[in-house]
Amino acid sequence: MTRWIALILMLTLMQESPAQQLSPADTIQQLPEAVIVSTSLRDGLPGSHQEVWNLRRLTGTTHRALSDFLTEQGGVYVKNYGTGNTATTSIRGGSAGHTRVLWNGLPLEQPMLGQMDFSLLPLAFSDEIRIQYGGNSAGWGSGAVSGVVQVNNVPDFEDHSLHLNLEQGSFGSWQGNVTSGYGSQQWLGRTRIYWQQANNNFPYRIRPDLPSRTLEHAFTRQSGAYQEGHFQLKNQQLLSVYAWYQQADREIPPTTQQSTSEAKQQDQALRTAVHWTKWSSKMAWHARAGVYRESLNYDDPRASEFSDSHFWTILGEGTWQWHLDPSQRIETGITETWQQALANVYGKPKHQWRLSPFIGYRYRIRDFEAQGLLREELVDGRLIATTPSLAFHWRPRESVQVYWQGARNYRLPTLNDLYWQPGGNPDLLPESGWGQELSLSLKNKNACLQWSSSVTAYTRQIRNWILWSPLPGQFIWSPQNLTRVWSRGLELRGKITRNHPHIRWTVEAGYDLVHSTNQVAQTKPLLPVGSQLVYVPRHQAFASFQGQWRNLEVQYRQHYTSQVSTLNAGELSGYSLGNLLLDYRLKTGSTQITSFLRVNNLWNVTYRSVEYRPMPGRNYALGIHLELNSKKIE
Template sequence: MKKLLILSILYLYSMILFGQGIRDSIYVIPTVDVNAKYIFDVEEAGMVKTHVDSAVMCQKIQSSLSTLLSENTPVFIKTKGKGALATASFRGTAASHTQVRWNGLNINSPMTGMVDFSLIPVFFVDAVSLEHGGSSIASQSGGLGGVVNLDNEPTWDDPFEIQYVQFVGDFHTYQEYGSLSFGTKNFQSKTRLYHNKSKNDYQFLNRQNYDYIDPNTGEFVHPVDTYKNGQYLMYGLMQEFYWRVNENNVISACYWGQNADRGIPKVISNEGPEDTNINNQIDNVSRGVIQWKHYGKSSTLEFCSGGSKKDLDYTLQNQVNGEGLICAINSKSTSYQFQNSLNYTKEFLNSLHFTGSIDYNRSWVDTHESVKMTGYKKSREQISLYASLSKSITERLNMKVQLRNEWYDRDYTKPIWFAGFDYKISDNYGLILQGNVSKNYHTPTLNDLYWQPGGNVDLQPEDGNTAELGLKGSIGNKYHSLNWSVTGYYSDIDNWIIWIPSFKGYWEPRNVKNVISKGVESQILWNRDWGNWKMKVKANYSYTRSINMEKSDVWGDESYKKQLVYIPVHSANVWFRLDYRWLNFTYQYNYFSERFTTTSNKLNERHWLYPYHMNELDCGVRFYQKNDRSAQVRFSVMNLFDEVYHSILFSPMPRRNYGVTLIFNI
């Protein structure tokens, strides 16, 4: 680690430096100023949206999207640790209920319906926004929890820029990121690269095993073990082209390819030999999207077409004497997606806004397990028609209605709809009351329907009805600004899909759950300037009750009216940053209440996850700046107070650890 750090510092003096951060487009598309007052926009009446602060994204530039969302939004991320599978629970819903879009292209797996957020580097994204609950209908169906939007944007004002980021951390972790941008006012090209690797071999106190009995106290002593087979290697490329044809037309093309080779560590309760149950997973994905935007005097026409291919190879091996490593599971899956959308918006003179779109999507999955000779090969076709009307009823009241109709393999689903309003209570305090009611559907994934063994072709779509009511406000002057919001929601979801053990000896998905998801989301963003001193504070708090309301006839089932597994009732995070000239200091705090791993929610049982508080410190020094050139070094302490915690049962997380980040801008 020391050698690499010295080489990195020496490398600084061999480079020509130029400043570049995460920037927004300044052409045609209005930028989002996170410091401004909430906008009373008729087109977003009743919609609950969150934009991740660009300063936070710069701070987390070397992190994965799982870390960014977990530490700075209401989304709960369930993960086994750095580099491991990370899935989202948005408003207490399942991982497949969070839809993720990259430049208008849905990147959820057609097999599982989920996204692994650990595979998305923040460095590859310029803007992150969330559409909560029913607001997600504007983008697509299926987001019973919400939608996460990831966007890339051109920087028309910069003819040339290079950025290089290097992170060196504990557990033999090395990360490198680089980007090159060049062009004119009418054409821009940007290339991004990254390469991450780690042995991920941290030590932990194994409370599931006992080493010996202390003769003085008579108590069991837990051994210190090493986290094994958690290593990973990831690398990727993103290429972007933007062409401003004329004042009214912009064409863009983006490609994203990456590979991840990861070991899957055993749970600490495993008592087998080390050369058994060796898990490994390789993810190889390629995505591409082309967009054309035409801006008229009072209308916009947009066409988007894209596709993706993902190969997933999973193996489980055991050591057999005289034979070596033998595969017990050897699964290879390939999925394809082809997506197209045509969107038209029109603003009329009487403050009436119309949006209409048509989407055609098709996906294919081919999966095969060569040991047990199982698998399936299926495809799915989706057609979606969408229309919305927004209108300013008075100077203080905006209303919006949305309707979406869909066909899956030519089978028509029930209409999806949204009706919302914004009411401006006060101009001085920026007080806005907003609310909405909506209906949404989530169709079963291809694995739910066809996985072998266990798929259930008789599954019904999950049916959600949601109501939301919130209040937000803004105050400020040239020295400070304060934005805040509070939203309460209530969702009633029928036909909840859950995989449960069957008498056949394997797990099967069934529509057995009715779930009530209700709660409160709140957010505060405060900015304060004192000349050379600048301070920013952002805080989130979520109260989430995701309750099973389905009575069971099975003897001993105590899940009725209990919290769903792995969903914390309380969660909070605080991000604090203080800048003084060439110095900056950042503090990150996260809290999650207890999470249950059994449906009975009994605290006296062994299998539950206790609450934890996570703290992180980051100190940065900008030690070179001339004209538009800059360079900085950051020192980070993760898990500041050496907390012992788990995000998933029997999967220990790292204790206190350190890292150094070097950022060179050319």
């Protein structure tokens, strides 16, 4: 550990040498009003499989949760327990805990479960969603095994506007949010407020030959407020502060095996963060810190179950980048995390302290780039994991890119894995293993036509996979490092956009093949060798069309998910869902009004993504978006 601290201090204290100015190919980007941001080496090389969505350009998204948005996009399987209820993800055959979730670079996962409920991430509080497919534990630490989801805010010092969104939908759904941007060329403030509720009393059938039933006890309500401030300081510095408060009250409806339910869940979170950035022609310094206070209260009187959990997280990170010359860059940093959880199933508060230094180096020569990252993770003072990664990017032609990465990835046991009573196992080892991927992408662009396509192949072996199973001769279930999982697959993407004077259209399609199989036979739960993991579809595909004519826009997206295996209900059938969005924009000076109609599950398909949990059939939403700007809207 001392060698890491010495190296980081030495690099941080080095003086900037006389420098050439950075070439345009370097990753120092000029943003509005002279805000300079240097991208991190942890964001990966060009050519890696990533997807980025600018939410301010997508109509009708700010009313939705991230879980609903990702369900439509493909590439991510969302395990949804019902509209407005818990939703987790699987990327490239990984578990829910193998997806790292970042809020402006700071981890968001709940420490007790080690995963994120994506239904509690409102898009109204975000400007950009970024998905980085594949393992990146060397960059982002524990949990970045199968993918990284980033929820980002992007400061724009010219954005002095007011946005008002209202939506009414089927099954008693009402949603609204307001965003206000204000300030000057030197400071920016943004205030966001959102609220939504739904009865979710939709009809469903357990079997086609049985009469229709109405889902009961399914009311959900969420509300929250978000404040951010950005300040351009002297000597090329940027200071950003964030505060995020949110609460959710959810009735847990009965499963298809229950006649009624009285279960309820309340979630509450207060998250604050401070970010500081300083830059020069060859160096960039970043520091960020966050404090989270969250709680989860679950009560089921019929089952005599009650759980009251409170958890605190304190995070800090400092990074430093040095552009040695236009072809070489070094980045080093250290991340510290302190977590504490208090729950009636623990007996007394449990806490964990993590310290994780990393270093990275990137080298570019003509059309070739290479990058290496190395991270160590210490937990309560003990070295737990050392994770390297190596990546190459080659561009033989302007329209052709080849990318390869090899990396070791890991996931630490959660606090529930370690301390749940009865059954917690403090002797668990971290899940870890190696993965590789190879990608080829093609693209062409001119004034009227742009197209792109890519194919990615990957493989990943994870050892010491944690499973809960009965202890020998006992009825107590306990987590154990029982199995090994091999995930491999293909990802195909294609996109074409055509521009005319008054018409613009885009067609996009994708297909994912995922084989994620158990390599060690288990009896409880029953997992034969070679069996596909539960809730991991082998096939996913999507196709979409987006067309715009003058002020009218239409979007249609069809998404297919193959059958998945479950723990208790055998297999859930595959399904294909279609969603339609129509919107019309009216611009007058500095004001824009957009009205939209969204139809979800257009073909009224009966489906489940979780056993015994019905999902709604065809449903509608009508909405309006009002934008008031301080300058004329183009």
